Amino acid sequence: MPASFAGSGKSSSINGAESGHAGLREHSELIVHIATGRASSKTDLARLTGLSRTTVSKRLDALTRRGLLSTHLGDSTGGRPAVKLGVDPSAGAVASIDIGLSHCRVGVLDLGVRLLDACYVDITPDAGPEAAMDGILAALEGLLTGLDRRWSDVRAICVGVPGQVDAEKAVPIRPLTLPGWEGFRLQDVFSRVCDAPVLVDNDANLMALGEYRSRADAVDHMLFVKFGSALGCGIISNGRIHRGANGIAGEIAHVRLRGTDYGELLCTGCGNSGCLRAVVNGAAIAARLADEGLPVRTKYDVIRLAQQGEPRALRAVREAGERLGEVLAIMVCFLNPELIVIGGSFAVLQDDLLAGVRSVVYERALAQATRRIRIETTALNADLGLLGGGHLAIEHALSPEGLATWF
Secondary structure, three states: OOOOOOOOOOOOOOOHHHHOHHHHHHHHHHHHHHHOOOOOOHHHHHHHHOOOHHHHHHHHHHHHHOOOEEEEEOOOOOOOOOEEEEEOHHHOEEEEEEEOOOOEEEEEEEOOOOEEEEEEOOOOHHHOHHHHHHHHHHHHHHHHHHOOOOHHHEEEEEEEEOOEEEOOOOEEEOOOOOOOOOOOOHHHHHOOOOOOOEEEEEHHHHHHHHHHHHOOOOOOEEEEEEEOOOEEEEEEEOOEEOOOOOOOOOOHHHOEOOOOOOOOOEOOOOOOEOEHHHOOOHHHHHHHHHHOOOOOOOHHHHHHHHHOOOHHHHHHHHHHHHHHHHHHHHHHHHHOOOEEEEEOHHHHHHHHHHHHHHHHHHHHOOHHHHOOOEEEEOOOHHHHHHHHHHHHHHHHHOOHHHHHHHO
16 A cells, blocks of 8 residues: 555444454445445445355445445336445545646545546646645645535545655655655645545556546556656556555666667666656657757647647657657566556657557567557546546545544
8 A cells, every 4th residue: 555544543433243343344345346336236246245245235234324325226127227336425525636747636536436626736846845735735625615525524635746655654755856845744734624644656656547447448457658748657467556565666767778879868867878768758859859940848849749740740759659669568578468558748649659659569579468468548648647546545535444434
């Protein structure tokens, strides 16, 4: 887990069978399956958990009494409509915050992972975390007010940041693109307005989780690549975020490219030369095109020119895809994913970007590893980080520790 529960310190008293940890664990498992859409009936829950229908019914009754569950009739297939289970929208909410280099997006979700409202917040990364958090708190206050919610309704908060995260302390570590954020305790900031626990995770991890949980097709092994102002990768393995021993799994930005014209380019992030990050990011591509005489200052200029069919911009995007493909081909052999999804600002250039990535991955990775793999761009770009953070926050809010505050 990326963070442990902290904050409210509320005690709970649960009588009878519900008071044991095993009982809370069963309650939690059931409602998480419902909240994340994996189950909508008692039959689904019995199959997923291995619990008897009697135990499932008993636990669901307890959750309903606490105001956590609601029921409605599903579509009829000719007989009696089935009763569908859902999380009661009035039971609470979670906040999700996606901090990027050129944006910050904040949102409020109900416990059924439905995005209720969201907005962008202007922040200046160089101004430090306190200034950014003032704007974020004000934006969340406005969203909650507009939704007729209060801070006391917020059950958990998840913050996505670019860079590495300390899993135990739930703080950013070495956030190269966010000066002053290292070790910054967001829990201390949010404790001014609410008791909700705060989780912090890498932004690409949250985008990967949001993509994975939003897909209709069953995929258990997936790579999600964020390609925009910066570069990141989230890994889904056996349906879970894979973070590695120190939480930095997926840091593809600092894999060195060899045998290319970029081998001596200095990486401003780590000080090494030839890193993928020095080649494949919006600023680097814009700088190369500006040197060629094109009117380019930012990644948005690159994207605009490529969409207009400017040959040099299209070539730069394809080349970036090829360099990215070099690293992804290695990851395909190591991790054997069935799907690679590319998101971030450059995902809108899907035809040319994917052409570059696919050409190298299919050429260099083992044939057996690429036999079933699909490489595509996301259809949910803007809200992926918020959805992934919402899922993570909800699972923590509905964990045994979180449920104890309801019981």
